[in-house]
Amino acid sequence: MCETPGDFLNKELERISVSLKKNEGIINFQEYGIDKTGKINVAPALSAAIKDVMTTLSVMGVGGKTFQTLRLILPSGKFLIDSSILIDYLPGSTYLGDSINLDLEGATKTGTVLQLGPNATYMFDIRNGSVSFSKFRALGHSKGTFAKIGSLTEKQPKFEMLSQSVLREVEGLYFNKIFEINHWVDSSFYDCGFFSFKGTNPIGIEIKTHETDCTNNLQFYRCHWEHIVGGTYFKATGNNTSGARVHNNFGFFGCHFETRSFNSCIFDLKGVTRFTFTSTQFTQNNYPSGQEEGITENDLIPMFKLENINSMTFTGCTLGIQTTKSSLPNKMFELGGYVTGVSFMDSFISNGVESSNQSINDLYQSNKVTPYISLGGDWANFNNTHFNNEHLPPIYNSELILGSPIAKNRKWGFQHMGDTNVLTASYTSDSSKVLNTEPLFEFSNDGMFKAKSFSSLTTTTLNHGQKYTFSIPFITNPNKRGIYLVYADDLSPAFAILYSSGETLSAAFIGSKAYVANSETSIDGKLNIYLNQKNIEVKNLMGISRRVSVIPFI
Numbered sequence: 001m002c003e004t005p006g007d008f009l010n011k012e013l014e015r016i017s018v019s020l021k022k023n024e025g026i027i028n029f030q031e032y033g034i035d036k037t038g039k040i041n042v043a044p045a046l047s048a049a050i051k052d053v054m055t056t057l058s059v060m061g062v063g064g065k066t067f068q069t070l071r072l073i074l075p076s077g078k079f080l081i082d083s084s085i086l087i088d089y090l091p092g093s094t095y096l097g098d099s100i101n102l103d104l105e106g107a108t109k110t111g112t113v114l115q116l117g118p119n120a121t122y123m124f125d126i127r128n129g130s131v132s133f134s135k136f137r138a139l140g141h142s143k144g145t146f147a148k149i150g151s152l153t154e155k156q157p158k159f160e161m162l163s164q165s166v167l168r169e170v171e172g173l174y175f176n177k178i179f180e181i182n183h184w185v186d187s188s189f190y191d192c193g194f195f196s197f198k199g200t201n202p203i204g205i206e207i208k209t210h211e212t213d214c215t216n217n218l219q220f221y222r223c224h225w226e227h228i229v230g231g232t233y234f235k236a237t238g239n240n241t242s243g244a245r246v247h248n249n250f251g252f253f254g255c256h257f258e259t260r261s262f263n264s265c266i267f268d269l270k271g272v273t274r275f276t277f278t279s280t281q282f283t284q285n286n287y288p289s290g291q292e293e294g295i296t297e298n299d300l301i302p303m304f305k306l307e308n309i310n311s312m313t314f315t316g317c318t319l320g321i322q323t324t325k326s327s328l329p330n331k332m333f334e335l336g337g338y339v340t341g342v343s344f345m346d347s348f349i350s351n352g353v354e355s356s357n358q359s360i361n362d363l364y365q366s367n368k369v370t371p372y373i374s375l376g377g378d379w380a381n382f383n384n385t386h387f388n389n390e391h392l393p394p395i396y397n398s399e400l401i402l403g404s405p406i407a408k409n410r411k412w413g414f415q416h417m418g419d420t421n422v423l424t425a426s427y428t429s430d431s432s433k434v435l436n437t438e439p440l441f442e443f444s445n446d447g448m449f450k451a452k453s454f455s456s457l458t459t460t461t462l463n464h465g466q467k468y469t470f471s472i473p474f475i476t477n478p479n480k481r482g483i484y485l486v487y488a489d490d491l492s493p494a495f496a497i498l499y500s501s502g503e504t505l506s507a508a509f510i511g512s513k514a515y516v517a518n519s520e521t522s523i524d525g526k527l528n529i530y531l532n533q534k535n536i537e538v539k540n541l542m543g544i545s546r547r548v549s550v551i552p553f554i
Contacts (some may be wrong), residue, residue: 062512102132201231493513
């Protein structure tokens with residue numbers, strides 16, 4: 001059939017249109033007739049087309065070297081990537097913004113599918129420039145990585161790295177690793193999902209140690225990680241010998257991490273700083289992935305592994321281990337080196353089935369101190385954060401818990417009793433106890449004080465004259481001047497009310513079974529009391545062992 005003038009004109013107009021789009025940096029692969037059945041490797045064609053269009057890109061601005069954006073439009077369909085697509089757009093400028101920008105856009109998140117072939121390890125090898133990936137799904141395999149980013153070493157005239165990039169509505173499934181990051185800065189992720197990891201030791205994001213610089217300012221919004229066995233969702237290792245090599249400033253907003261396997265870690269961080277989690281969920285459970293591969297609660301590993309960390313905040317977050325086993329072998333947090341500046345606010349923590357040995361004591365310690373900034377006290381602080389654990393009372397909820405710097409299981413607690421309108425105070429070092437079961441003292445709203453007992457300092461004294469020293473250290477009264485009651489638990493009047501000047505001990509009232517002096521005595525049948533170097537000492541010669549208490553009124 002002969003070609004008519006009209007057919008020729010239409011083809012010529014189409015050729016001119018495609019040429020104009022190339023000059024504008026736009027490639028529509030539907031017009032190029034690229035294979036979209038997923039049976040033919042399209043990576044060479046993609047790379048060749050990108051290189052072809054790059055020769056037509058013009059420089060923007062006056063006196064600068066900022067290039068136009070190269071826009072790559074993929075229609076719906078399946079595209080086989082069986083060799084790496086190299087993105088290495090370095091125009092020769094030393095300025096960060098002077099780089100080629102690649103905009104890769106699919107038709108829809110599930111309609112445009114890139115399939116990594118068995119001969120390719122990396123789907124994308126991004127050395128330089130910036131990218132905008134949107135609206136496509138990438139499928140990998142057990143030895144494949146979605147993208148390798150930047151270089152670990154400096155290359156003149158500037159770093160090899162990815163910067164000023166955006167990923168939006170991108171999904172990655174069945175990869176061994178999503179991102180292998182050597183150098184990446186100032187970029188954002190929106191509504192992305194990474195699921196069903198495969199292979200040995202899978203990793204969602206791995207940030208490696210850079211020789212001279214760091215990866216920083218990566219922000220994630222409403223992103224989702226789920227289904228990983230024996231792996232880690234986010235792993236970052238900085239160089240602790242130089243502040244410039246410590247990866248920093250990562251934000252997670254409305255994100256979701258779910259392991260689906262007990263032998264997987266969510267965050268494994270070493271030598272990093274400034275991590276912010278807002279309205280983000282962290283869940284360790286074991287169904288279905290872990291169960292399908294024979295993983296049990298005995299394989300549980302910590303949700304967070306932190307070493308040499310400074311500044312990490314959790315605001316409005318949920319952290320939970322979902323299991324039915326009554327005893328778990330690991331902690332939610334495992335700390336090493338120094339860990340400082342960790343804060344929980346308006347969050348919820350549920351560590352399994354509330355077993356006492358599955359505690360989070362590593363959240364309370366004072367010996368993890370940064371070598372750069374001297375910080376003392378607890379490394380973690382809690383503000384309106386609730387622990388769903390019957391053995392550990394809630395933090396800053398109905399009870400005010402003052403955890404010790406050594407362990408959470410040593411704690412003071414104050415609780416307002418609503419039925420009696422009384423404030424109680426308790427102390428325990430037993431992790432299996434709720435604090436208010438045995439209050440030490442109470443305050444009523446009319447100012448009355450009720451102690452568990454009147455014994456301020458108490459000990460059991462044996463008969464036959466063994467000496468017992470009551471050291472009474474008062475910060476506001478180092479000389480220990482004041483009035484004291486010394487009392488032996490006996491039916492007889494074995495007590496004395498004393499006045500101490502700090503140097504001598506005088507008796508205001510003495511029971512018949514007590515004897516008071518300013519030096520050591522041994523009066524048989526009585527409780528001997530005297531002052532020894534500003535401490536009160538007693539000897540029990542009453543013929544039977546008795547509990548003796550010393551109560552200060554100062």
